[in-house]
Amino acid sequence: xxxxxxxxxxxxxxxxxxxxxxxxxxxxxxxxxxxxxxxxxxxxxxxxxxxxxxxxxxxxxxxxxxxxxxxxxxxxxxxxxxxxxxxxxxxxxxxxxxxxxxxxxxxxxxxxxxxxxxxxxxxxxxxxxxxxxxxxxxxxxxxxxxxxxxxxxxxxxxxxxxxxxxxxxxxxxxxxxxxxxxxxxxxxxxxxxxxxxxxxxxxxxxxxxxxxxxxxxxxxxxxxxxxxxxxxxxxxxxxxxxxxxxxxxxxxxxxxxxxxxxxxxxxxxxxxxxx
Numbered sequence: 647x648x649x650x651x652x653x654x655x656x657x658x659x660x661x662x663x664x665x666x667x668x669x670x671x672x673x674x675x676x677x678x679x680x681x682x683x684x685x686x687x688x689x690x691x692x693x694x695x696x697x698x699x700x701x702x703x704x705x706x707x708x709x710x711x712x713x714x715x716x717x718x719x720x721x722x723x724x725x726x727x728x729x730x731x732x733x734x735x736x737x738x739x740x741x742x743x744x745x746x747x748x749x750x751x752x753x754x755x756x757x758x759x760x761x762x763x764x765x766x767x768x769x770x771x772x773x774x775x776x777x778x779x780x781x782x783x784x785x786x787x788x789x790x791x792x793x794x795x796x797x798x799x800x801x802x803x804x805x806x807x808x809x810x811x812x813x814x815x816x817x818x819x820x821x822x823x824x825x826x827x828x829x830x831x832x833x834x835x836x837x838x839x840x841x842x843x844x845x846x847x848x849x850x851x852x853x854x855x856x857x858x859x860x861x862x863x864x865x866x867x868x869x870x871x872x873x874x875x876x877x878x879x880x881x882x883x884x885x886x887x888x889x890x891x892x893x894x895x896x897x898x899x900x901x902x903x904x905x906x907x908x909x910x911x912x913x914x915x916x917x918x919x920x921x
Contacts (some may be wrong), residue, residue: 770803789916808911821869835881846890853896868893
């Protein structure tokens, strides 16, 4: 270019960047999410290893979405509220009206009836506790306690006295009681004197081979029930309180093996007063 030219002079400057420069903080967020996910994963693995099946089900139920729905339409203005003819204050016939079902309780009853019902159940439980030594020493020997289980039903307090493989209630296939049976009967008669409930007695037997010609299960089960009645009366129980005596033969086994000695038993039922 000549010295006298009027063309502009262009100066090109090259920008030099040292290092990689700043690319923003998005990678930090992604890394934090990754660490959080890994922590949650390891916590999940630890929980699966450290909890029981029941606890895991409880945790799963906690996170399961639930929607409250009434099985029977209500009578109120709210979405889920209000009373209807099926509530426990009225008929409770649908099975949804009773909030907490109670053993033998009538869903429609006055406060006085409910109090009397509760008192009766409490009295039966007291008899059960004294017989079995719950919370204290039993009136029965340890050997006698091995033959007894109890349960409270709508009918009353059922005291089940049964054979053990090494000790039977009666001598062979007779109605002659062994000493342990007499001991149990005497103690029951004493305990029953504390209440006024009626008493029912049922005899049961184990099944035997069909090849046995002489198998008088009905007579024997009825005879053993009668023997228990006589022993209770000898112990001081009012005969008028015994309202039922029956023998079920071998028709009502309590274990799957109908021939098991466990099915040889006497059931003495302290009946509820409303039965």
